[in-house]
Amino acid sequence: MAEKFLQAERYEAHRPHVRAVAYRMLGSLTEADDALQEAWLRASTTDIAEVRNIGGWLTTIVSRVCLNLLRARQARREDDIDGVPQTQGAATVVDPAAEAEMADEVGVALLVVMETLGPAERLTFVLHDLFAVSFDDIAVMLEKTPAAARQLASRARRRVRGTPPPTGHVRQSRKREVVDAFLAATRAGDFEALVALLHPDVVLTADPAVIPSPEPVVILGAHTVAKGAMAAIERAAATGVALLDGECGLLMAQGRGLRLILRFAVQEESGLITEVEVLAERETLAGVEVTAL
Template sequence: MTEKFLQAERYETERPHLRAVAYRMLGSLAEADDALQEAWLRASTTDIADVRNIGGWLTTIVSRVCLNLLRTRQARREEHIDGAPVAQAGPWAIDPAVEAEMADEVGVALLVVMEALGPAERLAFVLHDLFAVSFDDIAVMLEKTPAAARQLASRARRRVRGAQPPTGPEPQSRKRQAVDAFLAATRAGDFQALVGLLHPDVVLTADPAVIPTPDPVVVLGAHTVAKGAMAAIGRAATTGVALLDGEFGLVMAEGRGMRLVLRFAVKGESSLITEVEVIADREALAGIEVTAP
Protein backbone atom coordinates (compact mmCIF):
# COMPACT_ATOMS: atom_id res chain seq x y z
CA MET A 1 0.00 0.00 0.00
CA THR A 2 1.20 3.49 -0.86
CA GLU A 3 1.80 6.14 1.79
CA LYS A 4 -1.08 8.17 0.32
CA PHE A 5 -3.44 5.20 0.73
CA LEU A 6 -2.32 4.65 4.32
CA GLN A 7 -2.80 8.34 5.03
CA ALA A 8 -6.36 8.28 3.64
CA GLU A 9 -7.14 5.08 5.53
CA ARG A 10 -5.98 6.62 8.81
CA TYR A 11 -8.00 9.75 8.11
CA GLU A 12 -11.16 7.67 7.64
CA THR A 13 -10.42 5.87 10.91
CA GLU A 14 -10.19 9.21 12.71
CA ARG A 15 -13.14 10.74 10.84
CA PRO A 16 -15.87 10.04 13.48
CA HIS A 17 -13.76 11.72 16.16
CA LEU A 18 -12.86 14.62 13.87
CA ARG A 19 -16.51 15.10 12.91
CA ALA A 20 -17.50 15.14 16.58
CA VAL A 21 -14.89 17.84 17.27
CA ALA A 22 -15.98 19.92 14.27
CA TYR A 23 -19.68 19.64 15.09
CA ARG A 24 -19.20 20.77 18.67
CA MET A 25 -17.05 23.64 17.46
CA LEU A 26 -19.43 24.77 14.70
CA GLY A 27 -22.88 23.56 15.77
CA SER A 28 -23.77 22.48 12.22
CA LEU A 29 -23.21 19.15 10.48
CA ALA A 30 -23.00 20.81 7.07
CA GLU A 31 -20.27 23.17 8.28
CA ALA A 32 -18.55 20.33 10.15
CA ASP A 33 -18.37 18.29 6.94
CA ASP A 34 -17.07 21.35 5.08
CA ALA A 35 -14.35 21.68 7.71
CA LEU A 36 -13.41 18.01 7.42
CA GLN A 37 -13.16 18.30 3.65
CA GLU A 38 -10.85 21.32 3.91
CA ALA A 39 -8.81 19.62 6.62
CA TRP A 40 -8.33 16.54 4.41
CA LEU A 41 -7.18 18.72 1.50
CA ARG A 42 -4.54 20.21 3.80
CA ALA A 43 -3.53 16.91 5.35
CA SER A 44 -3.32 15.01 2.06
CA THR A 45 -0.63 17.34 0.74
CA THR A 46 1.56 17.07 3.84
CA ASP A 47 4.44 14.66 4.38
CA ILE A 48 3.53 12.70 7.52
CA ALA A 49 6.81 10.84 7.85
CA ASP A 50 7.73 12.81 10.97
CA VAL A 51 4.23 12.90 12.48
CA ARG A 52 4.19 10.72 15.60
CA ASN A 53 0.57 11.26 16.68
CA ILE A 54 -1.62 11.18 13.58
CA GLY A 55 -4.84 11.56 15.56
CA GLY A 56 -3.59 14.60 17.42
CA TRP A 57 -2.16 16.12 14.26
CA LEU A 58 -5.46 15.72 12.39
CA THR A 59 -7.38 17.15 15.36
CA THR A 60 -5.11 20.19 15.25
CA ILE A 61 -5.75 20.72 11.55
CA VAL A 62 -9.53 20.36 11.94
CA SER A 63 -9.53 22.68 14.96
CA ARG A 64 -7.62 25.38 13.10
CA VAL A 65 -10.02 25.14 10.14
CA CYS A 66 -12.96 25.44 12.55
CA LEU A 67 -11.34 28.40 14.29
CA ASN A 68 -11.04 30.21 10.97
CA LEU A 69 -14.69 29.44 10.16
CA LEU A 70 -15.80 30.73 13.56
CA ARG A 71 -13.84 33.94 13.08
CA THR A 72 -15.38 34.42 9.63
CA ARG A 73 -18.83 33.75 11.07
CA GLN A 74 -18.27 36.31 13.80
CA ALA A 75 -17.25 38.90 11.23
CA ARG A 76 -20.45 38.24 9.27
CA ARG A 77 -22.77 38.14 12.28
CA GLU A 78 -24.35 41.43 11.30
CA GLU A 79 -25.85 39.72 8.22
CA HIS A 80 -29.43 38.77 9.09
CA ILE A 81 -32.58 37.68 7.35
CA ASP A 82 -35.72 38.74 9.26
CA GLY A 83 -33.59 39.07 12.36
CA ALA A 84 -32.13 35.56 12.15
CA PRO A 85 -28.48 34.70 11.38
CA VAL A 86 -27.77 33.67 7.81
CA ALA A 87 -27.21 29.91 7.63
CA GLN A 88 -24.09 28.76 5.84
CA ALA A 89 -24.94 25.63 3.86
CA GLY A 90 -22.39 23.01 2.98
CA PRO A 91 -22.20 21.04 -0.27
CA TRP A 92 -23.78 17.93 1.21
CA ALA A 93 -27.48 17.49 1.98
CA ILE A 94 -27.75 16.76 5.70
CA ASP A 95 -30.67 14.62 6.83
CA PRO A 96 -32.55 16.73 9.42
CA ALA A 97 -33.09 13.59 11.49
CA VAL A 98 -29.33 12.97 11.62
CA GLU A 99 -28.68 16.57 12.60
CA ALA A 100 -31.39 16.36 15.29
CA GLU A 101 -29.93 13.12 16.64
CA MET A 102 -26.47 14.70 16.85
CA ALA A 103 -27.85 17.83 18.53
CA ASP A 104 -29.67 15.70 21.07
CA GLU A 105 -26.53 13.69 21.77
CA VAL A 106 -24.43 16.80 22.33
CA GLY A 107 -27.15 18.77 24.10
CA VAL A 108 -29.29 21.43 22.46
CA ALA A 109 -28.76 23.80 25.38
CA LEU A 110 -24.98 23.41 25.17
CA LEU A 111 -24.98 24.23 21.45
CA VAL A 112 -27.20 27.27 21.98
CA VAL A 113 -25.09 28.61 24.83
CA MET A 114 -21.82 28.11 22.97
CA GLU A 115 -23.05 30.43 20.20
CA ALA A 116 -22.44 33.27 22.68
CA LEU A 117 -18.76 32.33 23.05
CA GLY A 118 -15.97 33.92 21.06
CA PRO A 119 -14.02 31.68 18.64
CA ALA A 120 -11.00 31.28 20.95
CA GLU A 121 -13.19 30.60 23.99
CA ARG A 122 -15.18 28.02 22.08
CA LEU A 123 -12.09 26.20 20.83
CA ALA A 124 -10.48 26.14 24.28
CA PHE A 125 -13.66 24.90 25.97
CA VAL A 126 -14.54 22.25 23.38
CA LEU A 127 -11.05 20.79 23.03
CA HIS A 128 -10.18 20.79 26.74
CA ASP A 129 -13.48 20.13 28.50
CA LEU A 130 -15.09 17.86 25.91
CA PHE A 131 -12.06 16.12 24.34
CA ALA A 132 -9.36 16.41 27.03
CA VAL A 133 -6.82 18.14 24.79
CA SER A 134 -4.01 19.68 26.85
CA PHE A 135 -3.72 23.43 27.27
CA ASP A 136 -0.18 23.20 25.86
CA ASP A 137 -1.59 21.90 22.56
CA ILE A 138 -4.48 24.36 22.58
CA ALA A 139 -2.08 27.23 23.17
CA VAL A 140 -0.19 26.34 19.98
CA MET A 141 -3.42 26.41 17.94
CA LEU A 142 -4.41 29.79 19.38
CA GLU A 143 -0.89 31.21 19.32
CA LYS A 144 -1.22 32.03 23.01
CA THR A 145 0.40 30.85 26.24
CA PRO A 146 -0.99 27.77 28.05
CA ALA A 147 -2.06 30.08 30.89
CA ALA A 148 -4.05 32.22 28.45
CA ALA A 149 -5.66 29.12 26.93
CA ARG A 150 -6.60 27.91 30.41
CA GLN A 151 -8.17 31.29 31.17
CA LEU A 152 -10.21 31.19 27.94
CA ALA A 153 -11.56 27.73 28.80
CA SER A 154 -12.36 28.81 32.35
CA ARG A 155 -14.24 31.87 31.15
CA ALA A 156 -16.19 29.79 28.64
CA ARG A 157 -16.97 27.19 31.31
CA ARG A 158 -18.47 29.83 33.57
CA ARG A 159 -20.70 31.06 30.75
CA VAL A 160 -21.75 27.57 29.65
CA ARG A 161 -22.32 26.00 33.06
CA GLY A 162 -22.36 29.01 35.35
CA ALA A 163 -25.89 28.82 36.72
CA GLN A 164 -26.71 26.42 39.54
CA PRO A 165 -30.26 25.32 40.31
CA PRO A 166 -31.39 27.30 43.38
CA THR A 167 -32.75 25.64 46.48
CA GLY A 168 -36.26 26.52 47.53
CA PRO A 169 -39.76 25.20 48.19
CA GLU A 170 -39.90 23.58 44.76
CA PRO A 171 -37.26 20.80 44.64
CA GLN A 172 -35.24 21.03 41.46
CA SER A 173 -35.01 17.25 41.11
CA ARG A 174 -38.82 17.14 40.93
CA LYS A 175 -38.91 19.85 38.29
CA ARG A 176 -36.14 18.16 36.28
CA GLN A 177 -38.13 14.92 36.26
CA ALA A 178 -41.28 16.72 35.13
CA VAL A 179 -39.45 18.59 32.36
CA ASP A 180 -37.72 15.41 31.17
CA ALA A 181 -41.06 13.58 31.10
CA PHE A 182 -42.74 16.46 29.22
CA LEU A 183 -40.01 16.38 26.57
CA ALA A 184 -40.15 12.57 26.30
CA ALA A 185 -43.94 12.61 25.84
CA THR A 186 -43.83 15.26 23.11
CA ARG A 187 -41.03 13.42 21.31
CA ALA A 188 -42.96 10.15 21.43
CA GLY A 189 -46.21 11.83 20.44
CA ASP A 190 -47.77 10.24 23.53
CA PHE A 191 -50.77 12.48 24.15
CA GLN A 192 -52.12 10.54 27.14
CA ALA A 193 -48.73 10.54 28.86
CA LEU A 194 -48.51 14.30 28.33
CA VAL A 195 -51.98 14.88 29.77
CA GLY A 196 -50.98 12.79 32.79
CA LEU A 197 -48.11 15.19 33.52
CA LEU A 198 -50.36 18.25 33.58
CA HIS A 199 -52.53 19.52 36.41
CA PRO A 200 -56.23 19.55 35.36
CA ASP A 201 -56.22 23.36 35.74
CA VAL A 202 -52.85 23.93 34.07
CA VAL A 203 -52.36 27.31 32.40
CA LEU A 204 -50.23 27.85 29.27
CA THR A 205 -49.29 31.33 28.10
CA ALA A 206 -47.52 32.14 24.85
CA ASP A 207 -46.25 35.54 23.78
CA PRO A 208 -47.27 37.08 20.42
CA ALA A 209 -43.96 35.98 18.88
CA VAL A 210 -45.03 32.35 19.36
CA ILE A 211 -48.49 32.79 17.84
CA PRO A 212 -49.01 35.93 15.72
CA THR A 213 -51.80 37.56 17.71
CA PRO A 214 -52.06 41.09 19.14
CA ASP A 215 -52.06 39.80 22.72
CA PRO A 216 -50.46 36.84 24.51
CA VAL A 217 -52.37 33.57 24.13
CA VAL A 218 -53.72 31.90 27.26
CA VAL A 219 -54.77 28.24 27.17
CA LEU A 220 -56.48 26.47 30.09
CA GLY A 221 -56.88 22.80 30.97
CA ALA A 222 -54.75 19.69 30.62
CA HIS A 223 -56.23 18.38 27.35
CA THR A 224 -56.15 21.75 25.60
CA VAL A 225 -52.61 22.51 26.76
CA ALA A 226 -51.43 19.05 25.70
CA LYS A 227 -52.90 19.56 22.21
CA GLY A 228 -51.18 22.93 21.94
CA ALA A 229 -47.86 21.51 23.11
CA MET A 230 -48.06 18.67 20.59
CA ALA A 231 -48.83 21.08 17.77
CA ALA A 232 -46.09 23.53 18.74
CA ILE A 233 -43.31 21.11 19.54
CA GLY A 234 -44.22 17.95 17.66
CA ARG A 235 -41.43 15.43 18.09
CA ALA A 236 -39.26 18.16 19.60
CA ALA A 237 -36.24 16.97 17.62
CA THR A 238 -34.21 20.10 18.34
CA THR A 239 -35.44 20.78 21.86
CA GLY A 240 -33.48 20.03 24.99
CA VAL A 241 -33.45 20.57 28.73
CA ALA A 242 -31.71 23.75 29.87
CA LEU A 243 -31.34 25.96 32.89
CA LEU A 244 -33.30 29.17 32.34
CA ASP A 245 -32.13 31.70 34.92
CA GLY A 246 -31.20 28.71 37.05
CA GLU A 247 -34.54 26.89 36.70
CA PHE A 248 -35.06 23.76 34.62
CA GLY A 249 -36.96 24.34 31.38
CA LEU A 250 -36.77 23.58 27.67
CA VAL A 251 -34.99 25.40 24.88
CA MET A 252 -35.81 24.90 21.20
CA ALA A 253 -33.07 25.61 18.69
CA GLU A 254 -33.41 26.69 15.07
CA GLY A 255 -30.26 26.50 12.99
CA ARG A 256 -27.54 27.73 15.36
CA GLY A 257 -29.83 30.08 17.25
CA MET A 258 -32.52 29.85 19.91
CA ARG A 259 -36.11 29.85 18.67
CA LEU A 260 -38.05 29.73 21.94
CA VAL A 261 -37.99 28.54 25.54
CA LEU A 262 -40.55 26.91 27.80
CA ARG A 263 -40.69 27.70 31.51
CA PHE A 264 -42.57 25.43 33.91
CA ALA A 265 -44.12 25.59 37.36
CA VAL A 266 -44.33 22.25 39.15
CA LYS A 267 -46.03 22.06 42.53
CA GLY A 268 -47.07 19.42 45.00
CA GLU A 269 -45.83 15.92 45.70
CA SER A 270 -47.61 14.72 42.57
CA SER A 271 -45.11 16.77 40.51
CA LEU A 272 -47.87 17.87 38.14
CA ILE A 273 -47.12 20.83 35.87
CA THR A 274 -49.35 23.76 36.79
CA GLU A 275 -47.99 26.46 34.47
CA VAL A 276 -46.23 26.52 31.11
CA GLU A 277 -44.86 29.76 29.69
CA VAL A 278 -43.70 29.80 26.06
CA ILE A 279 -41.38 32.68 25.14
CA ALA A 280 -40.19 33.52 21.63
CA ASP A 281 -39.87 37.30 21.74
CA ARG A 282 -36.25 38.10 20.86
CA GLU A 283 -35.83 40.80 23.49
CA ALA A 284 -37.28 38.53 26.15
CA LEU A 285 -35.04 35.66 25.07
CA ALA A 286 -32.00 37.93 25.22
CA GLY A 287 -32.78 38.67 28.87
CA ILE A 288 -32.84 34.98 29.89
CA GLU A 289 -29.60 33.39 31.09
CA VAL A 290 -29.49 30.01 29.38
CA THR A 291 -26.94 27.49 30.61
CA ALA A 292 -26.40 23.77 30.10
CA PRO A 293 -27.79 21.59 32.91
Protein backbone atom coordinates (compact mmCIF):
# COMPACT_ATOMS: atom_id res chain seq x y z
CA MET A 1 0.00 0.00 0.00
CA ALA A 2 2.85 2.37 0.90
CA GLU A 3 4.50 1.65 -2.45
CA LYS A 4 1.22 2.44 -4.27
CA PHE A 5 0.92 5.72 -2.37
CA LEU A 6 4.51 6.66 -3.25
CA GLN A 7 3.86 5.87 -6.91
CA ALA A 8 0.73 8.06 -6.92
CA GLU A 9 2.64 10.86 -5.23
CA ARG A 10 5.40 10.74 -7.85
CA TYR A 11 2.78 10.74 -10.60
CA GLU A 12 1.06 13.83 -9.14
CA ALA A 13 4.39 15.67 -9.06
CA HIS A 14 4.65 15.30 -12.86
CA ARG A 15 0.93 15.76 -13.58
CA PRO A 16 1.08 19.45 -14.63
CA HIS A 17 3.73 18.64 -17.24
CA VAL A 18 2.00 15.61 -18.74
CA ARG A 19 -1.34 17.45 -18.68
CA ALA A 20 0.26 20.26 -20.70
CA VAL A 21 1.59 17.69 -23.19
CA ALA A 22 -1.82 16.03 -23.52
CA TYR A 23 -3.67 19.33 -23.95
CA ARG A 24 -1.38 20.53 -26.72
CA MET A 25 -1.82 17.25 -28.55
CA LEU A 26 -5.59 16.99 -28.13
CA GLY A 27 -6.70 20.63 -27.90
CA SER A 28 -9.27 19.81 -25.21
CA LEU A 29 -8.94 19.78 -21.43
CA THR A 30 -11.68 17.15 -21.19
CA GLU A 31 -9.83 14.77 -23.49
CA ALA A 32 -6.48 15.65 -21.91
CA ASP A 33 -7.76 14.69 -18.45
CA ASP A 34 -9.23 11.48 -19.85
CA ALA A 35 -5.85 10.68 -21.42
CA LEU A 36 -4.14 11.31 -18.08
CA GLN A 37 -6.55 8.99 -16.32
CA GLU A 38 -5.87 6.22 -18.82
CA ALA A 39 -2.13 6.82 -18.59
CA TRP A 40 -2.29 6.59 -14.80
CA LEU A 41 -4.17 3.26 -15.02
CA ARG A 42 -1.39 1.93 -17.23
CA ALA A 43 1.36 3.36 -15.05
CA SER A 44 -0.17 2.05 -11.82
CA THR A 45 0.25 -1.56 -12.98
CA THR A 46 3.98 -1.09 -13.60
CA ASP A 47 6.80 -1.39 -11.09
CA ILE A 48 8.53 2.00 -11.28
CA ALA A 49 11.41 1.10 -9.01
CA GLU A 50 13.72 0.75 -12.00
CA VAL A 51 12.44 3.84 -13.84
CA ARG A 52 15.11 6.54 -13.65
CA ASN A 53 13.27 9.33 -15.48
CA ILE A 54 9.66 9.32 -14.24
CA GLY A 55 8.78 12.48 -16.18
CA GLY A 56 10.06 11.10 -19.48
CA TRP A 57 8.42 7.74 -18.86
CA LEU A 58 5.02 9.32 -18.11
CA THR A 59 5.36 11.61 -21.14
CA THR A 60 5.88 8.54 -23.32
CA ILE A 61 2.81 6.80 -21.90
CA VAL A 62 0.59 9.87 -22.23
CA SER A 63 1.88 10.52 -25.75
CA ARG A 64 0.97 7.01 -26.86
CA VAL A 65 -2.51 7.37 -25.35
CA CYS A 66 -2.94 10.71 -27.15
CA LEU A 67 -1.70 9.24 -30.43
CA ASN A 68 -4.36 6.53 -30.22
CA LEU A 69 -7.03 9.15 -29.47
CA LEU A 70 -5.92 11.31 -32.42
CA ARG A 71 -6.00 8.31 -34.75
CA ALA A 72 -9.47 7.37 -33.50
CA ARG A 73 -10.61 10.97 -33.99
CA GLN A 74 -9.27 10.98 -37.55
CA ALA A 75 -11.04 7.69 -38.29
CA ARG A 76 -14.34 9.13 -37.02
CA ARG A 77 -13.92 12.14 -39.31
CA GLU A 78 -13.33 9.89 -42.30
CA ASP A 79 -16.44 7.87 -41.45
CA ASP A 80 -18.50 11.02 -40.94
CA ILE A 81 -19.63 11.38 -44.54
CA ASP A 82 -22.52 13.69 -43.62
CA GLY A 83 -20.21 16.16 -41.92
CA VAL A 84 -22.06 15.97 -38.61
CA PRO A 85 -19.73 16.54 -35.63
CA GLN A 86 -19.34 13.48 -33.43
CA THR A 87 -20.39 13.79 -29.84
CA GLN A 88 -17.88 12.75 -27.25
CA GLY A 89 -18.55 10.01 -24.76
CA ALA A 90 -18.67 10.37 -21.02
CA ALA A 91 -15.73 12.47 -19.96
CA THR A 92 -14.38 14.63 -17.21
CA VAL A 93 -16.37 17.84 -16.75
CA VAL A 94 -14.10 20.85 -17.29
CA ASP A 95 -14.86 24.45 -16.37
CA PRO A 96 -15.31 26.40 -19.65
CA ALA A 97 -13.34 29.28 -18.12
CA ALA A 98 -10.43 26.92 -17.44
CA GLU A 99 -10.62 25.64 -21.02
CA ALA A 100 -10.60 29.20 -22.37
CA GLU A 101 -7.71 30.19 -20.13
CA MET A 102 -5.64 27.20 -21.27
CA ALA A 103 -6.46 27.88 -24.93
CA ASP A 104 -5.36 31.49 -24.53
CA GLU A 105 -2.13 30.41 -22.82
CA VAL A 106 -1.24 27.95 -25.58
CA GLY A 107 -2.50 30.15 -28.41
CA VAL A 108 -5.93 29.82 -29.98
CA ALA A 109 -4.51 30.15 -33.49
CA LEU A 110 -1.94 27.42 -32.82
CA LEU A 111 -4.65 25.02 -31.65
CA VAL A 112 -6.82 25.77 -34.68
CA VAL A 113 -3.95 25.24 -37.14
CA MET A 114 -2.81 22.05 -35.42
CA GLU A 115 -6.23 20.54 -36.09
CA THR A 116 -5.13 20.36 -39.75
CA LEU A 117 -2.18 18.08 -38.88
CA GLY A 118 -2.24 14.31 -39.00
CA PRO A 119 -1.78 12.39 -35.71
CA ALA A 120 1.91 11.58 -36.29
CA GLU A 121 2.69 15.14 -37.41
CA ARG A 122 0.93 16.61 -34.41
CA LEU A 123 2.66 14.33 -31.92
CA THR A 124 6.08 14.99 -33.43
CA PHE A 125 5.61 18.76 -33.53
CA VAL A 126 4.29 18.97 -29.96
CA LEU A 127 6.91 16.73 -28.41
CA HIS A 128 9.93 18.06 -30.29
CA ASP A 129 9.17 21.74 -30.91
CA LEU A 130 7.20 22.46 -27.73
CA PHE A 131 8.72 20.04 -25.21
CA ALA A 132 12.20 19.34 -26.63
CA VAL A 133 11.79 15.55 -26.79
CA SER A 134 14.48 13.99 -28.99
CA PHE A 135 13.66 12.56 -32.41
CA ASP A 136 15.16 9.25 -31.25
CA ASP A 137 12.55 8.97 -28.48
CA ILE A 138 9.72 10.13 -30.76
CA ALA A 139 10.73 7.59 -33.41
CA VAL A 140 10.27 4.76 -30.90
CA MET A 141 6.71 5.94 -30.09
CA LEU A 142 5.80 6.17 -33.79
CA GLU A 143 7.70 3.00 -34.78
CA LYS A 144 9.58 5.03 -37.37
CA THR A 145 13.18 6.07 -37.93
CA PRO A 146 14.53 9.29 -36.37
CA ALA A 147 14.94 10.69 -39.89
CA ALA A 148 11.25 10.04 -40.61
CA ALA A 149 10.28 11.72 -37.32
CA ARG A 150 12.43 14.72 -38.23
CA GLN A 151 10.68 14.96 -41.60
CA LEU A 152 7.24 14.83 -39.92
CA ALA A 153 8.24 17.68 -37.60
CA SER A 154 9.54 19.76 -40.50
CA ARG A 155 6.31 19.28 -42.46
CA ALA A 156 4.17 20.12 -39.42
CA ARG A 157 6.28 23.19 -38.68
CA ARG A 158 5.72 24.56 -42.19
CA ARG A 159 1.98 24.09 -41.91
CA VAL A 160 1.73 25.58 -38.43
CA ARG A 161 3.91 28.62 -38.98
CA GLY A 162 3.13 29.17 -42.63
CA THR A 163 5.05 31.63 -44.77
CA PRO A 164 4.97 35.29 -43.71
CA PRO A 165 3.92 37.83 -46.36
CA PRO A 166 6.97 38.77 -48.47
CA THR A 167 6.08 42.47 -48.56
CA GLY A 168 4.41 45.06 -46.37
CA HIS A 169 6.26 44.03 -43.20
CA VAL A 170 6.01 47.49 -41.62
CA ARG A 171 2.32 47.79 -42.48
CA GLN A 172 1.62 44.32 -41.07
CA SER A 173 3.53 45.16 -37.92
CA ARG A 174 1.49 48.32 -37.42
CA LYS A 175 -1.74 46.45 -38.13
CA ARG A 176 -0.88 43.84 -35.55
CA GLU A 177 -0.36 46.56 -32.94
CA VAL A 178 -3.86 47.84 -33.68
CA VAL A 179 -5.40 44.35 -33.59
CA ASP A 180 -3.59 43.55 -30.34
CA ALA A 181 -4.92 46.78 -28.82
CA PHE A 182 -8.43 45.96 -30.06
CA LEU A 183 -8.33 42.55 -28.37
CA ALA A 184 -6.85 43.98 -25.17
CA ALA A 185 -9.60 46.59 -24.95
CA THR A 186 -12.38 44.02 -25.42
CA ARG A 187 -10.85 41.71 -22.84
CA ALA A 188 -10.57 44.51 -20.32
CA GLY A 189 -14.06 45.75 -21.11
CA ASP A 190 -12.51 49.17 -21.79
CA PHE A 191 -15.15 50.74 -23.99
CA GLU A 192 -13.44 54.13 -24.30
CA ALA A 193 -10.11 52.54 -25.33
CA LEU A 194 -11.98 50.54 -27.96
CA VAL A 195 -13.73 53.62 -29.33
CA ALA A 196 -10.36 55.40 -29.54
CA LEU A 197 -9.11 52.69 -31.94
CA LEU A 198 -12.06 53.15 -34.30
CA HIS A 199 -12.51 55.73 -37.04
CA PRO A 200 -15.63 57.88 -36.42
CA ASP A 201 -17.15 56.53 -39.65
CA VAL A 202 -16.10 52.89 -39.08
CA VAL A 203 -18.34 50.19 -40.59
CA LEU A 204 -18.92 46.74 -39.08
CA THR A 205 -20.52 43.99 -41.14
CA ALA A 206 -21.54 40.59 -39.76
CA ASP A 207 -22.76 37.63 -41.78
CA PRO A 208 -26.09 35.90 -40.94
CA ALA A 209 -24.28 33.17 -38.96
CA VAL A 210 -23.05 35.81 -36.47
CA ILE A 211 -26.37 37.58 -35.97
CA PRO A 212 -29.30 35.47 -37.27
CA SER A 213 -30.94 37.55 -39.98
CA PRO A 214 -31.94 37.20 -43.66
CA GLU A 215 -29.18 39.59 -44.73
CA PRO A 216 -25.73 40.58 -43.42
CA VAL A 217 -25.93 43.11 -40.59
CA VAL A 218 -24.28 46.52 -41.09
CA ILE A 219 -23.40 48.77 -38.13
CA LEU A 220 -22.10 52.32 -38.52
CA GLY A 221 -20.19 54.65 -36.19
CA ALA A 222 -17.47 54.16 -33.58
CA HIS A 223 -19.70 53.90 -30.49
CA THR A 224 -22.18 51.52 -32.11
CA VAL A 225 -19.43 49.36 -33.60
CA ALA A 226 -17.62 49.20 -30.25
CA LYS A 227 -20.80 47.83 -28.64
CA GLY A 228 -21.18 45.29 -31.45
CA ALA A 229 -17.53 44.26 -31.17
CA MET A 230 -17.88 43.74 -27.43
CA ALA A 231 -20.83 41.43 -28.10
CA ALA A 232 -19.00 39.54 -30.87
CA ILE A 233 -16.08 38.76 -28.56
CA GLU A 234 -18.12 37.84 -25.50
CA ARG A 235 -15.57 35.08 -24.78
CA ALA A 236 -12.46 37.11 -25.45
CA ALA A 237 -10.28 34.66 -23.46
CA ALA A 238 -10.85 32.16 -26.31
CA THR A 239 -9.85 34.66 -28.98
CA GLY A 240 -6.40 35.10 -30.47
CA VAL A 241 -4.46 37.04 -33.08
CA ALA A 242 -3.54 35.20 -36.28
CA LEU A 243 -2.83 35.69 -39.95
CA LEU A 244 -6.06 35.18 -41.90
CA ASP A 245 -5.21 34.70 -45.58
CA GLY A 246 -1.99 36.61 -44.87
CA GLU A 247 -3.65 39.55 -43.07
CA CYS A 248 -3.57 40.13 -39.32
CA GLY A 249 -6.95 39.54 -37.67
CA LEU A 250 -8.72 37.79 -34.80
CA LEU A 251 -10.13 34.32 -34.55
CA MET A 252 -12.30 32.71 -31.90
CA ALA A 253 -12.26 28.99 -31.25
CA GLN A 254 -15.01 26.90 -29.68
CA GLY A 255 -13.87 23.50 -28.52
CA ARG A 256 -11.39 22.42 -31.18
CA GLY A 257 -13.11 24.23 -34.02
CA LEU A 258 -13.04 27.74 -35.45
CA ARG A 259 -16.13 29.70 -34.39
CA LEU A 260 -15.70 33.08 -36.06
CA ILE A 261 -13.10 35.50 -37.41
CA LEU A 262 -12.74 39.27 -37.45
CA ARG A 263 -11.01 41.00 -40.34
CA PHE A 264 -9.89 44.62 -40.11
CA ALA A 265 -9.13 47.50 -42.45
CA VAL A 266 -6.78 50.05 -40.89
CA GLN A 267 -6.29 53.55 -42.29
CA GLU A 268 -2.58 54.04 -42.93
CA GLU A 269 -2.45 57.76 -42.07
CA SER A 270 -4.35 57.69 -38.77
CA GLY A 271 -3.85 54.07 -37.72
CA LEU A 272 -7.59 53.87 -36.98
CA ILE A 273 -9.83 50.93 -37.87
CA THR A 274 -12.17 51.85 -40.71
CA GLU A 275 -13.81 48.44 -41.31
CA VAL A 276 -14.53 45.36 -39.21
CA GLU A 277 -15.85 42.22 -40.87
CA VAL A 278 -17.18 39.44 -38.62
CA LEU A 279 -17.59 36.05 -40.31
CA ALA A 280 -18.98 32.82 -38.91
CA GLU A 281 -20.50 30.89 -41.83
CA ARG A 282 -18.91 27.44 -41.91
CA GLU A 283 -18.26 27.47 -45.65
CA THR A 284 -16.48 30.83 -45.36
CA LEU A 285 -14.36 29.74 -42.39
CA ALA A 286 -13.35 26.53 -44.17
CA GLY A 287 -11.82 28.59 -46.98
CA VAL A 288 -9.71 30.84 -44.71
CA GLU A 289 -6.00 30.03 -44.43
CA VAL A 290 -5.03 30.45 -40.78
CA THR A 291 -1.41 30.88 -39.72
CA ALA A 292 -0.38 31.08 -36.07
CA LEU A 293 1.72 34.07 -35.05
